[in-house]
Amino acid sequence: MDARDKQVLRSLRLELCAELLVEGLVIQYLYQEGILTESHVQEIRSQVTNHRKTMMLLDILPTRGPKAFETFLDSLQEFPWVRDKLEAKRNEVMLVALDDDEIPGIPRNALKSPPTDQQINKLARRLGPEWECIVLSLGLTQNDIYRCKVNHSYNIQSQIVSAFILWRQRFGNKATMESLCSGLKSGEVDSSVIQQMFQ
Known part of the structure; x- marks a missing residue:
């Protein structure tokens, strides 16, 4: 996963935990698309609360390759407001990164x-x-x-x-x-x- 996408997930971590219910289609979709393995699904489901399940998913996603973030966005059909928030944050991070490409103190x-x-x-x-x-x-x-x-x-x-x-x-x-x-x-x-x- 791209470093900027990891940053987006990290910065919205608590909001995602409060708003996302990973029980539904999200996990199934990520499993179907090959982003999660069967053992990932079991590991997420074994968590006691929905909050912990979402945290576990957010821990696993950054390790699942370059398509993980896009596929995660696609999985949020039931949560369009969460998807919009992630996309807005991603655009914001990209704009900052474009301004930020200069390394301070280096000609x-x-x-x-x-x-x-x-x-x-x-x-x-x-x-x-x-x-x-x-x-x-x-x-x-x-x-x-x-x-x-x-x-x-x-x-x-x-x-x-x-x-x-x-x-x-x-x-x-x-x-x-x-x-x-x-x-x-x-x-x-x-x-x-x-x-x-x-x-």
Whole structure:
């Protein structure tokens, strides 16, 4: 699920819990469309109150792939007002994100050049297991990740550094700080990590 859609669900979490009854068609529709598995449905139904059932659904949805949010909107036939609220919030978040694409304190021209070895090292020190998703979103393959892990099997930081260097080599002048920053944002990496690369 897109980071912005996750943010929408998070920001409306309590309102959704108060207004949504997941017992009805919502769960069945999400199951029918392959967003929820049978074990997800059982896990949601095992919750004691409707409030908890909705919370469980909201915990599961962000982990269910890129179509989860759209399918969730489609499942809200019985709750058009909830759907309208989600769509309005989503548009609001997208507008903010468009204004927000500038990273404070970082000059525009610095974003057009490729990251230096020093910047990649700084980044590698701050990243955790999410590094794999980030390099995949930048265009590397599972095979590339596997190779980086095998070549540096005892040092995670070296695995991360070699993956980003491989990305820089493979994509040449397309491997800019700007594309790296948007990959980090989509991986929900804190903006302080991005800013630290430029210090």
